Amino acid sequence: MPASNVAQFFLPKELKFIVSKPYKNGFIWEVVKLRNDFEICPKCGSQTNVRCGKVSVTVREAPIRNDPLWLKIHKHRYYCKSCRKPFTESVDCVWPKRRTTYYFRKSVARDCESYTNLSLVRRDHHCSSGFLYKVHYDALKTKLNERKGSPWPTVLGVDEHFFSRRKGYTEFTTVFCDLKKRRLFEMCLGKDKKSIVEQVKHIPGRENVKVVVIDMSNGYRSLIKEFFPNAIIIADKFHMLRLITPALLKVRKNIHGHRQDLQRRRLLLKNREDLDYFVRSDVDEYLQNYPELDELYRIKERLREVYRCRGYRIAKINLERLINQMTSSSLEAVQRLRNTLVKWKDEVLNYFENRWTNGFTEATNGSAKALQRRARGYKNFVNYRLKTLTTCF
Ligand SMILES: [Zn+2]
CATH class of the missing domain: 3.30.420.10 (Ribonuclease H-like superfamily/Ribonuclease H)
Known part of the structure; x- marks a missing residue:
């Protein structure tokens, strides 16, 4: 397909295609802006159609079939009668003082989201990483602005x-x-x-x-x-339940050393009701030899039981009973957990109101x-x- 047909399809309506040439590692299309009835002065906003000279700018355009593309836009200069100064006509797809078109930025921003990393985008588009970062984070900022001003959730x-x-x-x-x-x-x-x-x-x-x-x-x-x-x-709930775990593991480590008996470690941490009857009695038999470990294990399970309660009232009774029971313990870890429970009792019980x-x-x-x-x-x-x-x- 000749370049002029492709160009007609891709270019914005206000631009007219003149010629396509090879440029750097891609192509450059020379285009000119079609004449309007009037142009608007960027300084005062008044209309004028007095032309006074020409100027051309080269801007980067979105690639076509992975070939980089530039536009050389031939612009006209206009003279504003009220300011008595000349100005250059503007093109819609290029924002003032930018060397890239809107479509190029958009395609780069889209690739930044879909590629696994930004250096791949940089290699594909042959642009600097500074430009890439700016375009990417500008696009994200625009996306986030849609949510601006939304109030706190319930x-x-x-x-x-x-x-x-x-x-x-x-x-x-x-x-x-x-x-x-x-x-x-x-x-x-x-x-x-x-x-x-x-x-x-x-x-x-x-x-x-x-x-x-x-x-x-x-x-x-x-x-x-x-x-x-x-x-x-x-x-x-999750943080509350695992408060006792480090102490439990420490005691086990003191008994067996670092890597010994890892299978029991797993069993001790598992929820008791998930274990088979035989495995459960095996764990019980094992714990009989180590009273310290046994106590921590029972408390872990008791706390889990509290969390399985239905309703605020029953949970409160159970939690208070557990706290009382822990008072008599001589283990430091248990006392520490007890203090935390006492300090956070209201917050723990609030869980039973709506279970978040x-x-x-x-x-x-x-x-x-x-x-x-x-x-x-x-x-x-x-x-x-x-x-x-x-x-x-
Ligand atoms: Zn003016």
Whole structure:
């Protein structure tokens, strides 16, 4: 097919094709803008049709069949009578002061999303990485702007994950998830109260939030009490249940050494009701020899039983009974767990009102970490936030 026919198909209507030539590793099309009745002065907005000279610009256009393409646009200069100054006519597909067309930026931004990494996009489009980053993150910003101004959701999950260690100390990010719609809502740098409030105070509708699920961190608890006045706080079930695990594993390690008897380790951590009758009695027989391990194991199972209760009232009775029972124990780990339970009793019991957990928030953390790995870590938090918020929802 002759180039003129292809060009007619691809070019915007206001441009007329003149000739196609080889240029660098692709082609360059010379085009001219069709004459309008009038042009509008960019400074004062008045109309004029007095021409005063010519000028040509070369801009990058979206590739055709993987061949890079440039446009050499012959533009006219116009004279504005009210400003008494000349100006150059504008072309719709090229924004002022840019050397690329709208379609080229769009195709690059699209490839940035679909390729596995940005250096492949750079190789395909033969452009600089600075340009690539700018186009990519501009596109993400535009995408995110559609969600701007949306208020806080009613059910919120809060958690943190690692961000970087570049500044000599470990930086964390705090994520806020909408648990009802199951999507990432907001993300901010740091996990201390002051910096979080600074970053999220512009979001409207704080009083909407009815339920917040967190892990057992005092910082988050006081933040939420202050920042979301109408919210009830739930301590996450998963974090609560695994509080005793490290102590259990430590005692087992002291008895058997590091790698010995790994099969029993698995059995000890498994939920008791998932085990066969014979395996269960085997575990019991084994535990008889080690009273310390036995006590920790029973407490782990008792806490799980509390979580299996139906209804707030029964759970409360069971939890209080467990706390009382733990008072008599001489083990340090048990006392530590008891203190945590006493401190977080209300939050633990709130779980039985509506049974929200932070499962989705943890899943989002997983996706965010996968993104970090794919990019080999992020330096810039703004970019990391843009990428994660547009990907994980
Ligand atoms: Zn003017």
